[in-house]
Amino acid sequence: MPSGTASFPPGVDMETILSTKALTKKFGGFTANDQIFLTVHEGQIKAIVGENGAGKTTLMNMLYGELQPTSGEIFLRGEKVEFSSPRDAITKGIGMVHQHFMLVPSMTVYENIVLGAEIPGEHLKFLIDRKEEKRRCQSLTEKYGYDLDLNEKISELSIGEQQKVEILKMLYRDVDILILDEPTSVLTPQEVDEFLKQLVDLKAKGKTIILISHKLREIMGVSDEITVIKRGKTIGNVKTEETSEPALAQMMVGRKVLLTVQNQYKPTDNKRVMLQVKNLQTNDRLGKLAVDHVSFTIHSGEVFGIVGVDGNGQTELVKILSGMMEATGGTVEYNGQEITNCLSDQLRKSGIGIIPEDRYGEGLCQEMSLCQNAIAGAVTSKPFSRHAVFNRKQINEYCQHLIDAYQIHIADFNGNVSQLSGGNAQKLIVAREMEGEPRLLIACQPTRGVDIGAIEFIHRQIIDFRDRGGAVLLVSSELNEILSLSDRIGVMYKGKIIGEVDPRTTTETEIGLLMAGMVPDLENGIRSI
Amino acid sequence: MALLNRILYDAIYHTTPILLCVIGGLFAYKAGVLNIALEGMMLAGSFVAVLVAVNSQSVWLAYLSAIAVSLILGLVFSYMSVNRKGNVIIIGLAINMIVPAVAGFVLQSMGVPNLTAKWINPVIFRVHLPVVERIPVLGSLLSGHPIGTYISFLVIFLAYVLLYKTKFGIYTRVVGESPETAKSLGIKSNYYATLAILIGSLLCAVAGVNLAYERLGIFTNNMTAGRGFIAIAAIYCGKGEPLKSSLYAFIFGLARALAVNLSIYAGNVAALFDIIPYFVMIAILAVNAGYSNRNLRMRTYW
Ligand SMILES: Nc1ncnc2c1ncn2[C@@H]1O[C@H](COP(=O)(O)OP(=O)(O)O)[C@@H](O)[C@H]1O
Ligand SMILES: [Mg+2]
Numbered sequence: 001m002p003s004g005t006a007s008f009p010p011g012v013d014m015e016t017i018l019s020t021k022a023l024t025k026k027f028g029g030f031t032a033n034d035q036i037f038l039t040v041h042e043g044q045i046k047a048i049v050g051e052n053g054a055g056k057t058t059l060m061n062m063l064y065g066e067l068q069p070t071s072g073e074i075f076l077r078g079e080k081v082e083f084s085s086p087r088d089a090i091t092k093g094i095g096m097v098h099q100h101f102m103l104v105p106s107m108t109v110y111e112n113i114v115l116g117a118e119i120p121g122e123h124l125k126f127l128i129d130r131k132e133e134k135r136r137c138q139s140l141t142e143k144y145g146y147d148l149d150l151n152e153k154i155s156e157l158s159i160g161e162q163q164k165v166e167i168l169k170m171l172y173r174d175v176d177i178l179i180l181d182e183p184t185s186v187l188t189p190q191e192v193d194e195f196l197k198q199l200v201d202l203k204a205k206g207k208t209i210i211l212i213s214h215k216l217r218e219i220m221g222v223s224d225e226i227t228v229i230k231r232g233k234t235i236g237n238v239k240t241e242e243t244s245e246p247a248l249a250q251m252m253v254g255r256k257v258l259l260t261v262q263n264q265y266k267p268t269d270n271k272r273v274m275l276q277v278k279n280l281q282t283n284d285r286l287g288k289l290a291v292d293h294v295s296f297t298i299h300s301g302e303v304f305g306i307v308g309v310d311g312n313g314q315t316e317l318v319k320i321l322s323g324m325m326e327a328t329g330g331t332v333e334y335n336g337q338e339i340t341n342c343l344s345d346q347l348r349k350s351g352i353g354i355i356p357e358d359r360y361g362e363g364l365c366q367e368m369s370l371c372q373n374a375i376a377g378a379v380t381s382k383p384f385s386r387h388a389v390f391n392r393k394q395i396n397e398y399c400q401h402l403i404d405a406y407q408i409h410i411a412d413f414n415g416n417v418s419q420l421s422g423g424n425a426q427k428l429i430v431a432r433e434m435e436g437e438p439r440l441l442i443a444c445q446p447t448r449g450v451d452i453g454a455i456e457f458i459h460r461q462i463i464d465f466r467d468r469g470g471a472v473l474l475v476s477s478e479l480n481e482i483l484s485l486s487d488r489i490g491v492m493y494k495g496k497i498i499g500e501v502d503p504r505t506t507t508e509t510e511i512g513l514l515m516a517g518m519v520p521d522l523e524n525g526i527r528s529i
Numbered sequence: 530m531a532l533l534n535r536i537l538y539d540a541i542y543h544t545t546p547i548l549l550c551v552i553g554g555l556f557a558y559k560a561g562v563l564n565i566a567l568e569g570m571m572l573a574g575s576f577v578a579v580l581v582a583v584n585s586q587s588v589w590l591a592y593l594s595a596i597a598v599s600l601i602l603g604l605v606f607s608y609m610s611v612n613r614k615g616n617v618i619i620i621g622l623a624i625n626m627i628v629p630a631v632a633g634f635v636l637q638s639m640g641v642p643n644l645t646a647k648w649i650n651p652v653i654f655r656v657h658l659p660v661v662e663r664i665p666v667l668g669s670l671l672s673g674h675p676i677g678t679y680i681s682f683l684v685i686f687l688a689y690v691l692l693y694k695t696k697f698g699i700y701t702r703v704v705g706e707s708p709e710t711a712k713s714l715g716i717k718s719n720y721y722a723t724l725a726i727l728i729g730s731l732l733c734a735v736a737g738v739n740l741a742y743e744r745l746g747i748f749t750n751n752m753t754a755g756r757g758f759i760a761i762a763a764i765y766c767g768k769g770e771p772l773k774s775s776l777y778a779f780i781f782g783l784a785r786a787l788a789v790n791l792s793i794y795a796g797n798v799a800a801l802f803d804i805i806p807y808f809v810m811i812a813i814l815a816v817n818a819g820y821s822n823r824n825l826r827m828r829t830y831w
Contacts, residue, residue: 087715116714326826
């Protein structure tokens with residue numbers, strides 16, 4: 001039963017441009033999309049929401065011809081279509097901007113825009129006509145009001161600009177339907193606003209847009225209709241004006257969730273300095289300062305949040321503090337003791353817990369069992385091994401304890417970590433680090449790519465840890481997360497902490513401006529650095 | 530002066546086969562395929578050219594059959610690596626080992642230590658450039674090389690145009706640099722990777738022909754002596770860009786010329802000079818690797 005069409009009262013005149021009927025996609029035995037019924041109306045913005053791993057990208061890849069459905073049908077303007085490659089979809093007027101950009105870094109903006117649709121030269125057909133390509137791209141950027149230097153290389157562009165190139169790439173091919181897979185997850189708040197305006201603009205120019213996101217606020221702002229997907233099934237189809245954020249969240253997770261963690265800011269008396277960072281610096285590959293004279297202090301019972309657009313030195317800062325990278329200058333003191341450039345092993349032993357940014361690169365080994373991962377970092381310590389031999393019973397008991405205490409959903413106790421969903425894998429890391437009873441927790445992007453239910457849990461853990469007197473360095477590009485968890489917030493821009501704000505008094509606008517490098521100046525208003 | 534002139538002339542002479550391999554190999558490099566079979570393909574070119582020349586006494590048949598055999602090896606390599614997604618190192622190694630083994634077997638069953646096409650006078654391959662020849666110093670440097678040498682320098686320019694000015698080149702680079710992008714636009718990755726490998730086979734054959742047939746009319750087993758690997762090093766040092774990689778090829782050619790010419794004066798330690806090209810290669814690769822990471826203080830745990 002196509003719930004999509006059913007939820008709209010008859011008589012409302014809306015042209016259906018794209019629809020699916022019982023669309024199903026299986027990967028081996030796993031059903032990523034299960035009988036999806038989707039209806040998209042012409043000239044509207046259709047939002048698709050769902051937790052990570054719900055199957056949104058899979059569904060879009062089928063509409064774009066990148067994956068072929070196991071069963072089910074796709075209809076375009078009432079006509080059944082089958083795409084064997086993205087090329088087919090593009091010819092029929094469907095374009096897609098992927099979650100991970102599909103751009104060639106060493107090539108220029110216009111080369112990327114026309115890629116795959118090059119214009120042959122007038123006389124020498126085998127050479128391409130760069131002049132004509134540039135001219136057409138120029139008129140395209142003018143038509144849609146995009147401000148881009150066509151001759152710049154992609155590697156020189158900001159993420160926001162790269163996204164514009166992606167969209168132009170599709171507009172160049174003159175598509176009617178534009179699919180955008182989680183387009184805003186990499187943008188600053190200001191960039192997001194601009195981006196959402198562009199979407200409304202595109203809609204006004206007659207394009208149909210399918211917008212995938214798990215950021216409910218954005219969806220509520222721009223979309224006309226919303227489809228909720230959960231575990232590969234369509235579970236709801238609503239008009240935006242008839243729903244609300246909490247209602248959507250409940251649909252996505254299947255229970256009531258707290259969208260923001262309950263956080264009482266408790267002033268702890270006689271605070272002790274747990275981490276003191278002074279003038280820390282390190283270089284990037286090109287020799288430029290990636291971390292540029294960063295200084296801050298974290299006390300016990302305090303969450304210090306660092307927020308910034310990805311790529312402004314947060315990654316490097318955390319890598320230095322967790323022993324994965326060396327500082328070229330400055331000092332780090334932990335609990336009164338200098339620990340600059342210590343190895344991560346020494347850091348752990350002295351009581352620092354680390355939740356790394358790259359979950360599978362540095363946090364877990366996917367090809368090893370749950371138990372082995374659970375004791376990683378403590379393999380030589382007493383209960384787990386004696387005389388260089390593992391004590392299986394102790395290890396299994398400990399692992400089971402973590403699974404129970406942290407509500408980690410597993411399929412097979414003896415299986416590998418690769419069986420876990422993103423949220424549960426992250427919970428395993430949190431469990432391991434918390435059980436080590438650290439006094440300082442360094443958490444970098446702790447909820448990236450994690451489902452709403454697990455986010456709620458991890459946030460609770462961090463707040464409880466702080467309330468027990470722990471010190472936390474929280475690095476995240478999610479503004480909401482930083483705002484709701486931190487006691488103090490530092491904003492990073494181009495390797496520097498360019499401002500510190502108080503979460504109780506600041507606004508998203510203020511932080512957003514700082515993230516974009518704009519410092520509020522008391523005399524002259526805003527100044528850009 | 531005469532010595533310097535000789536060294537430079539030899540540098541060009543020794544650069545030729547490496548340069549051909551470099552230009553051929555950089556297409557596969559740009560397409561994201563590590564083709565370590567350059568050596569084997571070149572040796573196949575040398576062997577088949579001289580073998581056919583000995584038996585047929587036809588200059589062109591020798592040339593064409595060398596190219597054909599090398600292309601077949603290229604097809605085997607691309608089928609196994611691109612289509613069947615096999616391990617390129619293993620496949621490349623297999624080709625590099627099979628070619629000298631087959632050549633050795635043929636030589637043995639013919640009962641000769643090496644193949645000589647006695648009827649060939651290498652002079653017939655020498656090209657004398659009409660006007661250039663008259664220019665005092667430069668003339669003797671640039672004129673009188675085998676055809677392959679001129680082809681090799683011409684090919685640098687062709688490769689540049691092909692890589693940067695045509696659809697084929699752009700797609701090849703996309704396939705190598707960003708395969709997901711290629712897929713998302715419906716660019717046929719396998720097709721471009723295969724073509725790139727075959728260009729390599731073609732030019733490796735020309736290199737092999739130049740090495741054995743055009744210069745001497747003699748084939749001895751393993752006469753390529755690692756030039757295919759030197760070419761790979763040059764490609765990596767030059768990041769696959771035709772001009773830069775060619776420059777590295779020339780540095781290797783120059784080192785070889787130095788080794789050969791200076792050994793005349795060096796008596797017993799002559800053999801030491803032959804180390805120069807390899808030393809240069811290791812030094813360049815090491816400096817290159819160190820240089821690109823010189824700023825980064827990332828820790829690595831082994
Ligand atoms: N190529 C694939 N092979 C196997 N499983 C896949 C593949 N692509 C996606 N999946 C699985 O399908 C599920 C849905 O993935 P995806 O569509 O990417 O989710 P979403 O975009 O909603 O986060 C996930 O559990 C994922 O692991
Ligand atoms: Mg997705």
